[in-house]
Amino acid sequence: MRDRRLPPLQAGHHVHLLQGWEELFPALIEAIARSAREVRIETYIFAADSAGEQMVEVLAQAARRGVAVHLVMDGVGTPVLPPAWALRLDAAGVQWRIFQPLGRLGLLIPSRWRRLHRKLCVVDGRVAFCGGINVLGDWYDPNHGVLAAPRLDFAVRVTGPLVREVHEVMVQFWWRLQAGRKAREADWATAWRMLEQERRQLDALHLTPPPATRPAGLRAALLLRDNLRYRTRIEKAYRKAIAEAHEEIVIANAYFLPGRKLRRALVLAAQRGVRVRLLLQGRYEYFMQFHAVRPVYAPLLQAGVEIHEYSPSFLHAKVAVIDGRWATVGSSNLDPLSLLLAREANVVIEDAVFAQQLRTRLVRAIDHEGRRIDPQAYAHRPWQQRLLDRLAFGALRLALFLIGRRY
Numbered sequence: 322m323r324d325r326r327l328p329p330l331q332a333g334h335h336v337h338l339l340q341g342w343e344e345l346f347p348a349l350i351e352a353i354a355r356s357a358r359e360v361r362i363e364t365y366i367f368a369a370d371s372a373g374e375q376m377v378e379v380l381a382q383a384a385r386r387g388v389a390v391h392l393v394m395d396g397v398g399t400p401v402l403p404p405a406w407a408l409r410l411d412a413a414g415v416q417w418r419i420f421q422p423l424g425r426l427g428l429l430i431p432s433r434w435r436r437l438h439r440k441l442c443v444v445d446g447r448v449a450f451c452g453g454i455n456v457l458g459d460w461y462d463p464n465h466g467v468l469a470a471p472r473l474d475f476a477v478r479v480t481g482p483l484v485r486e487v488h489e490v491m492v493q494f495w496w497r498l499q500a501g502r503k504a505r506e507a508d509w510a511t512a513w514r515m516l517e518q519e520r521r522q523l524d525a526l527h528l529t530p531p532p533a534t535r536p537a538g539l540r541a542a543l544l545l546r547d548n549l550r551y552r553t554r555i556e557k558a559y560r561k562a563i564a565e566a567h568e569e570i571v572i573a574n575a576y577f578l579p580g581r582k583l584r585r586a587l588v589l590a591a592q593r594g595v596r597v598r599l600l601l602q603g604r605y606e607y608f609m610q611f612h613a614v615r616p617v618y619a620p621l622l623q624a625g626v627e628i629h630e631y632s633p634s635f636l637h638a639k640v641a642v643i644d645g646r647w648a649t650v651g652s653s654n655l656d657p658l659s660l661l662l663a664r665e666a667n668v669v670i671e672d673a674v675f676a677q678q679l680r681t682r683l684v685r686a687i688d689h690e691g692r693r694i695d696p697q698a699y700a701h702r703p704w705q706q707r708l709l710d711r712l713a714f715g716a717l718r719l720a721l722f723l724i725g726r727r728y
Contacts, residue, residue: 327558330540330671334481338650338678339452341459342372345476352444352478353379359389361491363441365398365652366455368463369406376456377406381413391495392417395437397428398455418498431724435548438659439652439666440476441487446529449487451543451668452476453575453639453652462635464606470634473573473686475679477650477668483543485526490545490666492522539672546653546665555653555667556660560586562643566595569645571683573600573631573638576654578614578717580728583655584621591624600638600687603630612713614656615706622696629691639667642680646673657721657728 339345353360360383367373384390392410394402396419402410410417420437428434442450452475457463459471479487496519503512544558545551563570563586570590577599579587591597599621605611618628639655642648651667653659670676721728 327554327561328542328544330542330669331482332540333538334479334483334541334670336481336539336541336668336670336672336675337478338675338682339450339454339476339478340682341471341474342454342457343459343471345450345452345454346372346375348478349376349442349450350379352442352448352450353383353388356383356388356444358445359391359443360445361391361441361443361488361495362456363393363437363439363491363494364456365395365436365438365440366457366463367392367394367399367402368455368457368461369403370458370461372458372461373406373456377409380415381409384410384413384415390415391491393420393437393495393498394418395420396422396433397436398438418495420498434658434662434724436658436663438663439545441491441666443484443488443491446488446526447480447484449479449484450476451479451487451652451666452650453637465635468634472635472637473631473690474637475640475650475682477670479541479668481538481541483541483668486543487666489523489526490543492526493519494664495519496522539670539675541668541670544649544651544667544669546660546663548662548664553660555651555665556580556583556655558649558667558669559583559641559655562641562647562649563587563590566590566643568595570595570597570641570643571600571680571687572598572641572655573636573683573686574641574655575602575635575637575639576610576614576656576659577601578617578656580657580660584617587626588620588624591621591626597621597626598687599626599628600636600683600691601628601630602636603632603692604635606635609713609717612710613717615710616714618694618699622694622699628694629687630694631686631690632692633690640679640683642676642683645680646676647671648676648679650679657717657726661721661726661728 454474454476500512500515649669653665
């Protein structure tokens, strides 16, 4: 069943903006060090670098003192864990899984394009983390090695009502992942027991009194995307906020290939006088990522949208600020993989102070680290580049057509 409405924003939240692993990791350590019962983490990449080493030790320490630790990683972002790390986690009692390992045919099977791309953590049901930051150091890339400058990315630390939502979502996903694995092995009795365990744990969460809220706290909401109930929530939230913008839209998005409706919303906003600034990926990471996005620049530039490409390092942010009050931080790119196929999670915050904090960092990156795309230079780029752009864009559209997705 498709979701029809966006969830209402609830008051009573404290939300702290975190930039990069260097700010996220100390906040995670503090929360996990205080954990008494449970730590749950979902991530796309759990890198075999110093960040991964640090996280393995933190999770193992928590498990050794009796905390229930659950870790889920994606099978594309994290095909395997280093054997020594797997042994350490197992010895400490950490429960860890890899979501949809690719197997021999890899991504040739279309169902395996549905990845776990969200980055979530919940500790004792009292504090949650959500954003775009993987377990990956700011100065390292798995495909490109040591970086010349830190990756630009964001996350948030949240306390308040939506923490329970994050907790429930992660509990449900963990048990359904176990049940699905047993079902594939035709062990139906164990699969059913896993689903019963999910129901019992969710019932227990519902009976637990919610933490005290702060009436004057920030208004916020959790937005999910999956392939069953919440297929369009994140995109709808973007489109609604863009349609209601009066003054300014600032979006930083690493993999930007919006569909027709989202592109039209940005064009209409620019045409009615809203200043629209996009901070996009300026570094060559993958052929499709670099070339397929460029054909969508044309209508945006013609409407007056400012496009800036981030050049010091890789951009990995998935954030936005609109009219200095509405903001979102999360894992969802504005491309077909995120908006049509992957499991994603964003937090929407409605607060002028928080929005200004995020806006300040984005505008600084645009003004000092971005390269603005000149419409004339874009229109007259070499024919070889235009050909590659069109080929990449066409290949992506064909792939979506073959799996029955409209975008």
